[in-house]
Amino acid sequence: MLDAVDLLTFTYQIIIQKIKDADPPKKGKIYNLIEEQNADTLIAMELNLEDIIRELPSYKNDIHILHRSKVILSLCEAEKLTLSQASKCIEYLEYLKNEECKADLPACVDDFVCNLDITISEASLEELFEWTKLIKSIPSSLGGHDTFLPMLSTRLKSLLWSKMPTETISKAIDLAETLLQCRVFKDIEFHDIIDIVSDHCIDFIENENDLLDREKLQEPQCEPDIESTKKLLGILKNFEISNKILKARLEELETRFGSIQADQPQEEIRLNEVKLLAEFHLTDKILYNHNDPINQTSTCVRFGTLNSGIPVAVKIYTVTDQSKLGIYDIEINALKALSNQKKCFLQYYGAICAENSLYIITEPCEKSLFDDIIIRQKEQRPYTLDERLIIMNDLLEGFAFMTFKKIHHQDIKPQNIMFTSSGCVKIIDFNVVILTEDVENTTAQPCEYAIQGTKSWMSPEVLDAFLANTSQGQQKKLTYKLSKSDVFSLGLVFLKLFTFEDLTGKNMGKANDELQRIVRNKVNDEASRNLISKMLAVDPGKRPSFRKALGELPGRTTKAMQ
Missing domain, CATH: 3.30.200.20 (Phosphorylase Kinase; domain 1)
Structure with a gap:
């Protein structure tokens, strides 16, 4: 923090010297401004600046800059800030920016935001929403908001922890609703705490209704609070629970009690959103x-x-x-x-x-999986099994989540999978995605959709229909299951990871036997071979869902990702 403070100090000390050297010598009110340290008193002085300026009318602009610099310095050093103080600080920083002061203002913004740590650590959830709105109001010319994210994340999770354990169903609902409200902060990850809160609430429902013990003893049950239980289950349904056992327990409870759909918060908060x-x-x-x-x-x-x-x-x-x-x-x-x-x-x-x-x-990525495969093929440097399993794990997790969110990619291929500089895979190119109303499952009826994607990576049912329909300029449509078509395309990508082989034309229905021979002969890991073979089944009904496929990966994948 010292660098930014020193720069601002330097800025107003230059102005002080100019004022000291000026005529007339009567400058008592200005010295009061220079010596004052209390932030609220300094802010209040804004109303009386004209009285000070009358002492030195030719230094009007310098006095305004001096006043605003003093306020910013005082607030940067304050132990706690109010919303109104912070708002004034942002206003003055923007003023100094417009005046083209030579202070490092983005660094000053960082100092100001860092200084909110104690304030944020004691804020309520409602106050955090107000603080976030204020931080979002900082002009982009003064820098980003990354400094604010860790302290906001810490406080949000602290608020959730403080609501556990719960002693009544109403407190369990309050805990789950608080997590639902926190989820509007789209820059912050809540994956771990979602499972923790869900586990806690599911435990509470089971214990409250004493389901397991009473069923074993075949004793009569007291009348449970069904409506509150339904409400809590309805809130929990909004979270993507990663733990399979937790998911199964939640589904069992919903089957028993039903659920009431929870009202979703409409607001989305993205601190780094670019608008200009x-x-x-x-x-x-x-x-x-x-x-x-x-x-x-x-x-x-x-x-x-x-x-x-x-x-x-x-x-x-x-x-x-x-x-x-x-x-x-x-x-x-x-x-x-x-x-x-x-x-x-x-x-x-x-x-x-x-x-x-x-x-x-x-976020930027420079290299696609397609590019990486070509480079490795030329260098005769195949992926290790662990590298393959990590890529497969991450992609299956991603596409399983997309299915959960009712988003279907429809153009899965190595060109649409990128690597970050740190080696993480990223799914890109959502320009032909299809959003559905309901999550597809193995019993859902297929619907009619426009045929989209890249021929070499299409599923057999889509490719065969595409090739059969040769009416130029006519919109091609087909009745099929979106998620199972995407599963086949990803299976082709996985096969490419193992073989580097040209698979063009092998995705046609009549070529499936040949495709399966490649899987049997070229995939040298048994578990991966079995999984890829199922994903590339010509019958969509025999292909696993993304989530089921994720469960069939070797256990070392999870270990490698920890």
Whole structure:
């Protein structure tokens, strides 16, 4: 914190010297301003600055800068801040920015936010919402909000911990509702605490109704609080519980009692959301560039940097008519729903429409799985089994979560799987995703959808229908299960991980026997071989769901990811 404070100190000390050297010598009120340390008193002085300025009218601007610098310094050193004090600090920092002061203002913002630590650690949930709104109001020109995220995350989780253990069903509901409210903070991960809270609430329901012991003893049951139990189960259904045993217990309780659908908070809070073109700048580095002369659109992915210094990738769609940009809303909604939910999804920073272009800002990745396979093939450097299993685990987790969120990719291929600089895989390109109303399961009836995707990576049912329908310019549609089609495409990607073999045409229905021979002969790990063979079954009904496939991976995958 000292660097930023020293810079501000330097700024107003220069002004003090100018005032001391000025005429007339009568400057008592100005010295009072210089010597005052109390933040509230300094802020209140704003109303009386004109009295001070009358002493030195030619130094009006310098006195305003001196006053605002003194307030900022005082607030940066205060032990606790109120919302009104913090709001004034942001206002004054923006003023100094507009006055082009030479202080390192983004560093001062970091100091100011860091100094909120004690304040935030004692804030209520309602107060945290107000503090977050205030932090979001900091102009992008003054920097980002990353410093605020750890303290916000710590306090939110502390509030949840403080509500455990619960002694009544109403307190259990309050705990679950608090977690539901916390989930609107889309920059913060709650995966671990979701399982902990869910386990606690499920335990409470089971113990409250004494289900297990009373069933064993065949004793009569007291009348349980059915409506409250239904309400609590309805809240828990909103969370993606990763633990299989917990999920099974929740499903059993819902079967027994039913559930009441919980009201979802409508607000989404993203501290790093970009809303203006001025909040980032593009570099000359281009990852992807494609022109579509038929639809008169172009797509370009360029690298850039947010004003806060965060590196980003910017996907730019350009159309001839701005009204056509609405077709990309599904992609934006998918990115927003998935961002920060699993590590295989890109961090989403925002989307901006400007004239005939749409800018979608996300976390950057430089290399695709497709590129990596080509490099390794040339170098004769196959993936190790652990590398393969880690990639398979992360992708299955990601696509299982997408199915849970009713999002179906429809264009799974190595080109749409990227690596970060740290080696994590990321699923990209949601421009042809399909969002369904209901989660598909093995008994659900298939529906009719437009055929989309890349021929070499389509499932047999989709590819065969695509090839059979040769009516040029006609919209191709097919009745099929979206999730089971995606499972086949991912199975092809997994097979490519093991073999590096050209699989073009092997995804046709009539070529499935040949495809299965490749699996048997080229996949050298038995568990992986069995799983990939099932995923590549020509009959969609015989393919496992993503979640079931995840459960069939060797146990060492989980160990490798810990």
